[in-house]
Amino acid sequence: MAIIFSRNAKDNSSKNKVKRPLGFVSAIVTLVTMITAMLFTVAVLEKEPHIPLLIGTAVAILITMLHGYEFSEVEEMMYKGIRHALPAIVIIILVGLVIGSWIGSGVVATMIYYGLQLIDPRYFLAVVIILCGIVALAIGSSWSTMATVGVASMGIGISMGISPGMVAGAVICGSYFGDKMSPLSDTTNLASGLTGVNLFEHIKHMFYTTIPALVISLIAFFFIGQRFGGRDFDANNIKDILATMQDNFLITPWLLLIPIIVIALVVVKVPAIPAICVGIILGFFAQIFLQDGTITEALTALQTGYTIDSGNKLVDELFNRGGLESMFYTISLTLVAMTFGGVLEYSGMLTALIAVILKVAKSTGSLIASVIVSCIGTNLTCSEQYISIIVPSRMYINTFKDKKLHPKNLSRALEDGGTLTSVFVPWNTCGVFIASTLGVSVIEYAPFAILNYTVPIISIIFGYIGFKIIGLDESESEQTEESKSNDTNLA
Numbered sequence: 104m105a106i107i108f109s110r111n112a113k114d115n116s117s118k119n120k121v122k123r124p125l126g127f128v129s130a131i132v133t134l135v136t137m138i139t140a141m142l143f144t145v146a147v148l149e150k151e152p153h154i155p156l157l158i159g160t161a162v163a164i165l166i167t168m169l170h171g172y173e174f175s176e177v178e179e180m181m182y183k184g185i186r187h188a189l190p191a192i193v194i195i196i197l198v199g200l201v202i203g204s205w206i207g208s209g210v211v212a213t214m215i216y217y218g219l220q221l222i223d224p225r226y227f228l229a230v231v232i233i234l235c236g237i238v239a240l241a242i243g244s245s246w247s248t249m250a251t252v253g254v255a256s257m258g259i260g261i262s263m264g265i266s267p268g269m270v271a272g273a274v275i276c277g278s279y280f281g282d283k284m285s286p287l288s289d290t291t292n293l294a295s296g297l298t299g300v301n302l303f304e305h306i307k308h309m310f311y312t313t314i315p316a317l318v319i320s321l322i323a324f325f326f327i328g329q330r331f332g333g334r335d336f337d338a339n340n341i342k343d344i345l346a347t348m349q350d351n352f353l354i355t356p357w358l359l360l361i362p363i364i365v366i367a368l369v370v371v372k373v374p375a376i377p378a379i380c381v382g383i384i385l386g387f388f389a390q391i392f393l394q395d396g397t398i399t400e401a402l403t404a405l406q407t408g409y410t411i412d413s414g415n416k417l418v419d420e421l422f423n424r425g426g427l428e429s430m431f432y433t434i435s436l437t438l439v440a441m442t443f444g445g446v447l448e449y450s451g452m453l454t455a456l457i458a459v460i461l462k463v464a465k466s467t468g469s470l471i472a473s474v475i476v477s478c479i480g481t482n483l484t485c486s487e488q489y490i491s492i493i494v495p496s497r498m499y500i501n502t503f504k505d506k507k508l509h510p511k512n513l514s515r516a517l518e519d520g521g522t523l524t525s526v527f528v529p530w531n532t533c534g535v536f537i538a539s540t541l542g543v544s545v546i547e548y549a550p551f552a553i554l555n556y557t558v559p560i561i562s563i564i565f566g567y568i569g570f571k572i573i574g575l576d577e578s579e580s581e582q583t584e585e586s587k588s589n590d591t592n593l594a
Contacts, residue, residue: 122171127459129166130452134484136162137443145529151432152530156439156486163446170450177446184445187487188437191532195430195437197379198250198540200405203425204386205251207404209352209394210361212422214255215262216354219341224263224331228324231256231270232277236317239281242369243288247379248278250540251362257541258421262344265331269324271543272551275526276320280554283313283522287369290492290522297496298514308511311571312519316557323553340417347415353393361385424542433539437486437532444485448494453481457498467508471516471566474499475559478520486531491521509573519562523555 137159144155164177205211222230235256239248253274260270282288286302295305348354361382368378383405390396390404403410408426413419447453457477464473474495481491496517503513525533529545538544565571 125167125170125451125455127455129170130447130456133159133163133166133447133452137484141530151436153436153439156436156443156530160439160443160446163443163450163452167446167450172450177450180449181442181445183449184441184443184485185438187445187489188441188532191487191489191536192434192437193376194246194379195433195536195539196427197376197383198246198536199425199427199430200383201250201379201386201425202254202429202540203404203406203408203427204383204390204401205254205361206409206422206425207394207396207401208358208361208386208389209354210358210386210389211255211258212348212352213354213356213358214252214362215258215421216345216348217356217359218255218259219262219345222259224265225328226325227260227263227265227331228269228273228328229321231260231273232280232317232321232324235274235277236281238366239278240285241281241287242366242375242378243282243285243291244369244375245275245278245282246536246540247369247375248281249274249537251365251382253278253541257543261421262341262417263331264340266547267541267543268547269327269551271537271541271548272553273324274541275537275548275552276317276324276554279523279526279552280313280317283518284309287372290488290518293489294492294496294514294517294522297493298500298510298517300509300511300514304511305514308515308571308573309518312515312558312562312565313554315561316554319557320553343415344418347413347418351411351413351418355393358389358393361389430539433535436530436535440486440530440532440535444487444490447484448490453484453494454498456480457495461498461502464502466567467506467569467572468563468567470499470502470506470508471512471572472563474513474516475520475563478517479524479559482521482525482528482531486528488521488525488531488533491525492517495521504575507575509575512572516562516566519558523558526552526555 137155140155140158141152144150145152160181164174167177167180168174235248235252238252239245242248256274257267257270260273261267283291284306285291286306291306292302295302298305364385365378365382368381369375387401387405390401391398404426406426407428408424409422411419411422460473460477464470477495477498478491481494482488485491485494496513499513500510503510525531526537527545527549528534529538534545537548541548
């Protein structure tokens, strides 16, 4: 036994010795291959992004193994990447169920019905931002907000004759504002926790970049909305939609209690997953007892989505959707993307890329810009906003401390660049989720996700001009030096 153990240890030792670190060139070759395949497949052939990501994964695996890694090690890298996505996948599954349940129960129809009657089309887009912002702020989840209030807003806006891309842009602006600024948000807690910044200090510091972007978004959508208040607004079409919904659904304010209960549960700190499950169950029974549906119909709405043939094309497009199976595309793309991202991260390729960026980050402005660019790059390559916060935080935390910059500057930059830009990547989990949930492609909504691209720009500008860039005081610097020396001693 001792001899066998000794031989195995020797073999393992020799394996470790032949391993070579993966540098910048390896990372660039992998990324260029994936991006080239992605552009050709998506832009030229107009096909799905799964295969280009798999090609990128295959290249990453090959390069990693050529540097001395065993396939079992590379396989574990892929599994680690997938594990990052498991919480998101659970949410995606539940979102498919809640959409099917709430459409079948008449909740979505009720929200659209009263929304069409109460909201002036001229102010609708600005109202959507505010409403989604409040809900996301209360529950701490952009995805849950988009799956509930967002889906209803899409129905209302499209019924008013507003472009789906515009409505989706307003939904995204509001949802991500609330998510970013909520103390209940997972990304907000992640950014503050990884950088060692007090949660509410982190949120307070984000006000300086986020509030101006919110104001810009509201002003922009206010002026955009004015075009829908005159002759372009088809009142007869609205009447037809209202009549069709009344013919096919029981419309009652009591149904609004279901989303209110879900929001209330999250506000009182019930985790998002159990709260959404309550919403699914309530919608399931509402379809049976209020809409006179059968158990089979209610189960079908959960599995394959709700189906309706009302004779009104727009109504049919709005309500023929939802269900678990509608999310299979999103789930499969998430798994493929995270497989690629896992190899990139755990092989060290991503670290090599960021290390090159760090070499050119000399001033405070360039450092902030580097963090944001790194977050965007991680969103593009690893396809998950959590990783776009985790990896750059590891890479930049000591640099900020060395430059006597408070870690809350880093935590803000991580969210400005990581959380918000994930929506612009079609193969990122956020981009895929939005396209599946709201039924709008990234290309359509990207120009109107004003808050999401304005915040990073403001953040970079503030970095260069030094506005609200907080330095470390003497006591904080001493604590930083002590922690670094302790880390060294432990090592």
